[in-house]
Amino acid sequence: DMKVTQMPRYLIKRMGENVLLECGQDMSHETMYWYRQDPGLGLQLIYISYDVDSNSEGDIPKGYRVSRKKREHFSLILDSAKTNQTSVYFCASSQQGANERLFFGHGTKLSVL
Amino acid sequence: GQQVQQSPASLVLQEGENAELQCNFSTSLNSMQWFYQRPGGSLVSLFYNPSGTKQSGRLTSTTVIKERRSSLHISSSQTTDSGTYLCAMVRYAQGLTFGLGTRVSVFP
Numbered sequence: 001d002m003k004v005t006q007m008p009r010y011l012i013k014r015m016g017e018n019v020l021l022e023c024g025q026d027m028s029h030e031t032m033y034w035y036r037q038d039p040g041l042g043l044q045l046i047y048i049s050y051d052v053d054s055n056s057e058g059d060i061p062k063g064y065r066v067s068r069k070k071r072e073h074f075s076l077i078l079d080s081a082k083t084n085q086t087s088v089y090f091c092a093s094s095q096q097g098a099n100e101r102l103f104f105g106h107g108t109k110l111s112v113l
Numbered sequence: 114g115q116q117v118q119q120s121p122a123s124l125v126l127q128e129g130e131n132a133e134l135q136c137n138f139s140t141s142l143n144s145m146q147w148f149y150q151r152p153g154g155s156l157v158s159l160f161y162n163p164s165g166t167k168q169s170g171r172l173t174s175t176t177v178i179k180e181r182r183s184s185l186h187i188s189s190s191q192t193t194d195s196g197t198y199l200c201a202m203v204r205y206a207q208g209l210t211f212g213l214g215t216r217v218s219v220f221p
Contacts, residue, residue, distance in 0.1 A: 033208050043199070043211040058208060090156065098203045099144050104156040 006105035019078035023091030117212035136200035138181040
C-alpha cells in the first residue's frame with residue numbers, strides 16, 4: 001500500500017520521562033530516517049538507518065537513540081526527555097538512498113512539559 | 114549558514130495565477146528533491162532526482178545542478194495548492210538537507 005505509519009500521532013510527556021516513537025513501512029525499503037521539524041529551523045536529520053542494525057547519526061543525534069531490528073520498523077527513543085525536545089517528529093523511508101523517492105509518515109507531535 | 118535557501122518565504126495567490134518558487138544551494142550537490150507539505154501534515158514527494166525540466170500535472174521543476182539552483186513553477190493555481198513547498202539537497206550517505214520552505218496561500 002506504500003505507506004509509512006507513525007505511532008502515536010500526539011504525545012505529551014513530562015521532563016525526565018522516557019519516550020518511544022515508532023515507525024513502520026510496508027515497502028521493504030532499506031533506508032529509513034528520523035527528522036524533527038521546528039519553526040525557523042526546518043527539518044533536521046536525527047538518525048538514518050541503512051538496514052537492520054545499521055544506523056548512523058544525522059545532524060542532531062544528541063539526546064536520541066534508535067533501534068532497527070526488523071527492516072519494516074524503525075524506533076526513536078528519548079531517554080529522559082527534555083523540554084527542548086518538544087517538536088514534530090517525522091519518519092521517512094526510501095528504497096535505498098536519498099537519491100530515490102522518500103515517503104514520509106504523518107508525524108508525531110511531541111510535547112515535553 | 115543555511116545550505117538550502119528558498120524564496121520567497123511566502124506567497125499569496127489568487128486562484129488561477131501562476132507562481133515561481135526558487136531554491137538555491139550554497140554547496141555543490143549531486144541531486145535534489147521537491148516536496149509539498151500539507152498544513153499541519155505530512156510531506157509528499159513532488160520531484161526526486163530531477164535534472165533539466167520535468168512536469169507533473171500543473172507543476173514544473175527546472176533544475177540546473179552545476180549552477181546549484183532549482184525552480185518549481187505552479188500554473189493555474191488552485192486553492193488545493195495551498196501549503197508549504199520544500200526543496201532539499203541530497204547529501205552522500207547523509208539523507209536530505211531541507212530548506213525552510215515557501216508557504217503558498219491560494220485564495221478563490
